[in-house]
Amino acid sequence: MQSQHPCNQESREHCTVAADGGLHVARIAAPRLQEALLGWYRSHRRRLPWRGSKSAYRIFLAEMMLQQTQVERVVPKYHAFLAHYPTIRRLAAAPLAEVIRLWAGLGYNRRAVHLHRAAQAVVRAHGGRLPMNLAALLELPGVGAYTARALLSFADNAPVAVVDTNVRRVLGRVFQRDLAAHYGNSGPTERQFQALADSLVPADHSARWNQALMDLGSVTCTSRQPDCDRCPFFAWCQARRRGEVIDLPGLRPRGQGKFAGSKRYYRGRIIAALRERPPGSTIPFSALVERVQDREAMEMTAGWLWELTRDLERDGLVVIAGDRQDQAQAIIMLPT
Numbered sequence: 044m045q046s047q048h049p050c051n052q053e054s055r056e057h058c059t060v061a062a063d064g065g066l067h068v069a070r071i072a073a074p075r076l077q078e079a080l081l082g083w084y085r086s087h088r089r090r091l092p093w094r095g096s097k098s099a100y101r102i103f104l105a106e107m108m109l110q111q112t113q114v115e116r117v118v119p120k121y122h123a124f125l126a127h128y129p130t131i132r133r134l135a136a137a138p139l140a141e142v143i144r145l146w147a148g149l150g151y152n153r154r155a156v157h158l159h160r161a162a163q164a165v166v167r168a169h170g171g172r173l174p175m176n177l178a179a180l181l182e183l184p185g186v187g188a189y190t191a192r193a194l195l196s197f198a199d200n201a202p203v204a205v206v207d208t209n210v211r212r213v214l215g216r217v218f219q220r221d222l223a224a225h226y227g228n229s230g231p232t233e234r235q236f237q238a239l240a241d242s243l244v245p246a247d248h249s250a251r252w253n254q255a256l257m258d259l260g261s262v263t264c265t266s267r268q269p270d271c272d273r274c275p276f277f278a279w280c281q282a283r284r285r286g287e288v289i290d291l292p293g294l295r296p297r298g299q300g301k302f303a304g305s306k307r308y309y310r311g312r313i314i315a316a317l318r319e320r321p322p323g324s325t326i327p328f329s330a331l332v333e334r335v336q337d338r339e340a341m342e343m344t345a346g347w348l349w350e351l352t353r354d355l356e357r358d359g360l361v362v363i364a365g366d367r368q369d370q371a372q373a374i375i376m377l378p379t
């Protein structure tokens with residue numbers, strides 16, 4: 044049965060979503076959007092140290108750091124990692140504890156373990172060269188759809204869209220009416236949105252297009268104060284035309300919840316306490332508890348912190364030695 048096109052006759056002419064539920068954005072809107080955004084990017088692009096590099100390793104390093112950390116905090120760490128590990132082989136050969144120490148300040152420490160394991164996998168399975176295909180990249184530890192596509196686009200100019208929070212917001216607004224008409228007010232699924240984003244990528248300028256879209260979302264089409272008057276998509280943006288820039292629920296970033304007092308907070312404190320110690324040293328679990336526990340939050344019991352420490356061990360971030368059955372006798376260290 045043929046599905047009915049949901050747009051009215053007037054908007055149908057300009058609709059970016061096909062009557063059969065597929066997407067035909069590329070045919071209708073892409074060339075004009077591409078020209079406008081790439082023109083804007085020439086004078087508005089952010090100058091970042093990994094931009095313009097075709098070194099897959101440098102781009103990989105930056106993208107692993109950028110997964111959950113803001114650009115300003117990534118830049119100095121990116122330089123520090125390159126100074127320590129100028130090649131992926133050097134990174135793979137480094138002690139994991141050293142990589143975890145150097146990761147300090149970036150948060151989400153599990154990424155340091157993933158980065159290190161991914162580097163080792165690249166050396167072991169790919170001769171030290173990051174594989175430039177999606178399936179092989181997705182097999183690397185810590186590499187998801189976003190990071191894999193970023194690498195393919197930025198290092199190889201492959202025609203794939205790199206969809207992060209900023210891109211989701213910008214395109215969700217530009218095509219807001221059509222997306223709501225076709226996918227309901229909750230918006231498209233990730234797969235449907237990826238298809239929309241992919242259909243917009245200019246064949247020869249994937250890297251510039253993806254970077255431009257990210258920059259636009261970061262500096263102009265911001266979450267709270269979109270500067271529509273200076274936006275290259277001003278003429279086409281459906282949210283702006285509607286006169287009310289709001290995001291479809293499915294395209295809003297997920298809240299992270301309160302950080303202070305959370306599991307993530309205490310995991311970070313445990314790793315920070317271990318980083319403070321000289322390389323190779325250990326700390327009794329009982330001493331670790333004293334360092335990590337908040338005076339005001341004494342309900343964070345030793346038992347609860349023990350479970351967190353075991354989680355960290357499962358994630359490869361710490362090693363528990365001594366008597367594992369008896370917390371009082373256990374000693375904790377960073378992995379070697």
Ligand code: SF4
Binds near residue numbers: 213269270281282
């Ligand atoms: S016109 Fe406004 S809401 Fe639309 S993409 Fe540009 S900044 Fe965002």
